[in-house]
Amino acid sequence: MHAHGPGRCRAYTGGMTRLLVVHHSPTLPTRGIADAVLAGARLDEIEGVEVIERAALEATVDDVLGADGYILGTTANFGYISGALKHFFDTTFNATHEATKKRPFSYWIHGGYDTTGAEIAMKSITTGYGWSLVTEPLIFTGEVDEQYVQLAAELGSTVAATLMK
Ligand SMILES: Cc1cc2nc3c(=O)[nH]c(=O)nc-3n(C[C@H](O)[C@H](O)[C@H](O)COP(=O)(O)O)c2cc1C
Secondary structure (H helix, E strand, C coil): CCCCCCCCCCCCCCCCEEEEEEECCCCHHHHHHHHHHHHHHCCCCCCCEEEEEEECCCCCHHHHHCCCEEEEEEEEECCEECHHHHHHHHHHHHHHHHHHCCCEEEEEEEECCCCHHHHHHHHHHHHHHCCEECCCCEEEECCCCHHHHHHHHHHHHHHHHCCCC
């Protein structure tokens, strides 16, 4: 965090917009993707945006309703999104989709070899929420190298920047 003058320092979140990052990142490399997305979203240049991270199994309806935009992240598992992110969708959809329509979002998917089923699932579920895709999702397989870490940071900062007032 950089130092603020007394007039700008906020002890509460009034006036801030909120970006919710909900993800399932069960391995060290995928944790690296999540960390890069969060770091990109929290760049100092992006002012007035509070970034909140939730593990997919812990995110709540209130987390979704209280946010202005979303980034979702998942591994590909058994030809689908992770059970954890599916659980997030299952437990929040009914209570949130009407109130959160059109809010900006994007997502990442990491797989070992084939993300087709996960991609189809993410598209159809997020179409159901009615959220607006503000930047191309990051979808890839294999090694999480520096190039992908950089793309993950850009994903984070691009979505966060749409929430700047
Ligand atoms: C039970 C299980 C099922 C998986 N199924 C798929 C799959 O259907 N498609 C795919 O591309 N990767 C699949 N994977 C690979 C994971 O997506 C991959 O391990 C994850 O993204 C983490 O990446 P890492 O192993 O490089 O850390 C599976 C992994 C596990 C443990």
